[in-house]
Amino acid sequence: MKGEIKLFTQQLHKILETILEKYYYEGFNMKKIIMFLSIFMCFAVSTAFASPTITGLQFDGTVYSGTIKVNAYDTYEFIASEPIDANSIKLQGAGGSYTGSDGSPNIVSVSIITNSGTYNIGTLGYNNSLSVGSYQNINKIVLTGTNRASSVNVFVTITPTEIPTPTLTPSPTPTTTPSPTPTVTPEPTPSPTPTPALEPTLDVTITPEKIGLGKEFTADISLKNVKDIYAEDFEVKYDKEHLQYLGFEEVTGYKVYNKPVDQNGAIRFVVASQGEDFGINEDTVVVKLKFKAKAKGTAVVDSTKARIADTKEEYDLVTDNCLEDSILIEATDVNKSGTFTLVDLAIDARYFKYFAPDVDPVKYNAQQAGDEYVNDDDLLFIVDQILNNPEYLPNS
16 A cells, blocks of 8 residues: 555656646646645545455544454454555454353454465453554454354454555645655564474274174274374264264273263264373374164264364364274174064074084074174074164064
8 A cells, every 4th residue: 555655646746747837837827726736636635545444344534343253163354455554453352151061261263364474363262352563464354263162252453554644735836855765664473373293193993894783893093193292182973873872992091081972973072191101102092982883884983173282282183184984884684684583583592502603604693792602692682683673573
């Protein structure tokens, strides 16, 4: 904007000089010339120094201001119609509520985007304020609700750099005034956003590639490509149609400190190391999840998002580095028909106390549960599968 004003001033000066030289020496009335120049200058100055607009904010001639409601995971932008310079920027959290069982406050992250780059200026908590100094060539201000922000009302105030209004003093003999040498204002040095030196990955590993219907298995959740990590906050989603979540098993040195709740197939875990000997510097399993296969097909266990921390910074993992794994669930009923029925119960009842591998393995899967002998464990398992089989209807 300052460069455009300077160029406009130089061009206007040349125009006025030409008008004065031409009409003054041709005998035109000086009062009329001055009147014309005054009207022309008022129009030109008002056009050249019109204030830019900022989407979502009002300008009262002194400051830009406005209030926006920021929700979790949503991004809100205040966009300038042209780059502006600001003496100060202030944001005030005007409302909201505490969230989370640990009483953590709502948090909104704030960044400024200028011609020189993006500056992450900090976070805005529940009912507090955030102020920063001058920035040049601002294109927009971005507010982003984090996973701990249900909603926060944010009041934004931007005080622009004052642009002096030029004063025109008419003179019958125009003189050339040298343009002042502009003072270069150094650009602020952006605060670097912390990024880990490695590419952290949260992985899911299911050891068997396939499993029988009704069987149980474990999915290992592990952290890879990290250094000196002591805390993790992540979410895992599983296929509710094919799997039943049975709970989790802790790993020595790593404790789950929240109370994970299954919310429609999504479970959040907050895990921390127990001492410096358990800082994570290599591929490490931090928790084991237990599932039961309840329907035929391919089931997926997916780590959807994660945040990790060393003793200085915390880092959000990119989506592509939150991995998943799958398992094929097959119906391994006794007579290999593909579904559990009363016939399966009858076959194992016929061969009760037999060594399962001796019960014609080409025709039957006699061993269903427990040890290698056909016994009550197998029959109880078969009955459980029959009762959970939607295709098996009792005699009406």
